[in-house]
Amino acid sequence: MAAEPVDLLVIGGGITGAGIARDAALRGIRTALVDQGDFGGATSSHSSRLIHGGLRYLEQGDWHLVREASRERRVLLTIAPHLVHPLAFLFPVYRGARVPPWKLRAGMWLYDLLAGFRNTQRHRWLARKPVARLEPRLRSKGLQGAALYYDAQTDDARLVLATLRSAARAGALVANYAAATSLLKSDGVVRGAVVRDELDGRVHTVRALVVVNATGPWVDRIRASDDPHAKPLLRLTKGAHVAVPRARIGHTHAVTLISPVDGRVMFVLPWGDLSYIGTTDTDEDASPDDVRATGVDVVYLLRSANALFPDARLAPRDVIATWAGLRPLLAPERDVSASRVSREHRVVEAASGLITIAGGKLTTYRVMGRDVTDRVARRLRSLDGRPLPPRPATDRFPLPGGETADLDVLVDALRAREATESLARHLVRRYGSEAAAVLNLVDRDRALGEPIVRGRPDLWAEVVHTVEREMAVRLSDVLIRRLHLFYEDPPRGNAAAPLVAARMARLLDWDEARREEEVAAYAAEVKRARAFLREVPRTSSAGGA
Ligand SMILES: Cc1cc2nc3c(=O)[nH]c(=O)nc-3n(C[C@H](O)[C@H](O)[C@H](O)COP(=O)(O)OP(=O)(O)OC[C@H]3O[C@@H](n4cnc5c(N)ncnc54)[C@H](O)[C@@H]3O)c2cc1C
Numbered sequence: 001m002a003a004e005p006v007d008l009l010v011i012g013g014g015i016t017g018a019g020i021a022r023d024a025a026l027r028g029i030r031t032a033l034v035d036q037g038d039f040g041g042a043t044s045s046h047s048s049r050l051i052h053g054g055l056r057y058l059e060q061g062d063w064h065l066v067r068e069a070s071r072e073r074r075v076l077l078t079i080a081p082h083l084v085h086p087l088a089f090l091f092p093v094y095r096g097a098r099v100p101p102w103k104l105r106a107g108m109w110l111y112d113l114l115a116g117f118r119n120t121q122r123h124r125w126l127a128r129k130p131v132a133r134l135e136p137r138l139r140s141k142g143l144q145g146a147a148l149y150y151d152a153q154t155d156d157a158r159l160v161l162a163t164l165r166s167a168a169r170a171g172a173l174v175a176n177y178a179a180a181t182s183l184l185k186s187d188g189v190v191r192g193a194v195v196r197d198e199l200d201g202r203v204h205t206v207r208a209l210v211v212v213n214a215t216g217p218w219v220d221r222i223r224a225s226d227d228p229h230a231k232p233l234l235r236l237t238k239g240a241h242v243a244v245p246r247a248r249i250g251h252t253h254a255v256t257l258i259s260p261v262d263g264r265v266m267f268v269l270p271w272g273d274l275s276y277i278g279t280t281d282t283d284e285d286a287s288p289d290d291v292r293a294t295g296v297d298v299v300y301l302l303r304s305a306n307a308l309f310p311d312a313r314l315a316p317r318d319v320i321a322t323w324a325g326l327r328p329l330l331a332p333e334r335d336v337s338a339s340r341v342s343r344e345h346r347v348v349e350a351a352s353g354l355i356t357i358a359g360g361k362l363t364t365y366r367v368m369g370r371d372v373t374d375r376v377a378r379r380l381r382s383l384d385g386r387p388l389p390p391r392p393a394t395d396r397f398p399l400p401g402g403e404t405a406d407l408d409v410l411v412d413a414l415r416a417r418e419a420t421e422s423l424a425r426h427l428v429r430r431y432g433s434e435a436a437a438v439l440n441l442v443d444r445d446r447a448l449g450e451p452i453v454r455g456r457p458d459l460w461a462e463v464v465h466t467v468e469r470e471m472a473v474r475l476s477d478v479l480i481r482r483l484h485l486f487y488e489d490p491p492r493g494n495a496a497a498p499l500v501a502a503r504m505a506r507l508l509d510w511d512e513a514r515r516e517e518e519v520a521a522y523a524a525e526v527k528r529a530r531a532f533l534r535e536v537p538r539t540s541s542a543g544g545a
Pocket of ligand 1: 011039045052214239240279362
């Protein structure tokens, strides 16, 4: 990308930057994208992993957002059926709770209405007994009934990767571990950026007609480097999650709950053998470079879940994994609590021409990408008179792996190649129609068909696949964001880390020192995610509220 000027340079390879790069490249705009870390390595891999209309935004009267997000839920279920899955939610109501049954029932109708009654299924209202049958371990005292409704769940990090790979297929040049260290300016106009390769330290100049700042929680930092007097756009709020063994809670549905600790809406969500509980929503002054779940976050989340599932008796030592991120939300005009800050997005142009996108959600990234690219296209037309390219059908082109909606067909095709049912399902859920390409690697080298750790489905072939086709260049890229061992089975992930590093060393030509460095860096990430343990009393039971 440094070889010749591009039309558009996108700074930031989270879901927002990825959506812009995809839309722009599909319009034929010559696009480059850089991220200072791994793609999706920041907020976009630390979300609640929901593609949702956002039931709780109804309370704030944010109907426009709910309608837009509901439409996007339908789009993403279509263009990435392997990565976005419908999920049934149960929202129980208790006597004396902040949200009475009539209000929830009205909200549910509105939720279906704003989705044009085209959600995967319509909601149903369940009386006390059917609720107890569906989720017997849910607190029964004071239970008045529950709404059964539908949203969708995704693998957030993989959604970013798939979107970026779609952009790259359309011609975008994308680089991870490439930090924009300063903006190139002449005559007060931004004309590109100085980009440092974070792996080898080399510095490059990327020249571009238009630069977009899509750096999520860092957008104000980039804006300040352009104009020290630029008014901050964001109000950052932190959200943390904890993952615990699902058997401890014993739920089958996703459960929406009102935390008895502070009355906030939160979720207990299934993820294979795990459940994750989230999220917190607190104002945060810490730098986006240094966000993690603290002991206070963990205790709050466990107390909230324990109050609804009293038999779970979750304590901090039960926590398998944690993650936290900063929501890059638009600063509201007036003072409101963190969880009431709007999730809408805004595109802002500075006098220098720098375009910044702030706010938004994972769910609405495609719309955000479209809005920014409309601006970029208009700017390019005013700069060199080129015609406005038509908007591409980003709502219909499947993301890589999403070409086949019927996942069972893909599973059957893998079964015909002697994959077991569970392996076939695992590969299809992760790679969609590209799962066959992963198995092709095994045809080349039978040893790649072995699991990385006993008892888990992840194959050695996946390490090769992620390095060769998903731009994994560091050990943590593979173990955290592409294979998720970091979240799903940390002890075995730790044990496998040196072996995975050895395999990557062969693929990426690492010397001994680099291999050791990668293992140490990964171990440091694991330690950070468990730092909360030092902040809670060892005997803490995080009992119900
Ligand atoms: C706890 C939590 C839960 C959430 N849950 C949901 C949910 O369930 N559903 C939903 O729809 N939304 C959810 N969201 C919101 C959603 O995750 C975010 O809106 C979205 O991920 C933001 O993406 P982004 O690309 O703007 O930011 P990021 O993902 O943070 O990406 C910005 C990127 O810019 C890069 N960058 C920064 N500075 C530079 C530089 N100088 N040079 C190069 N690169 C740079 C960073 O490395 C980073 O990768 C949640 C958010 C949080 C925090």
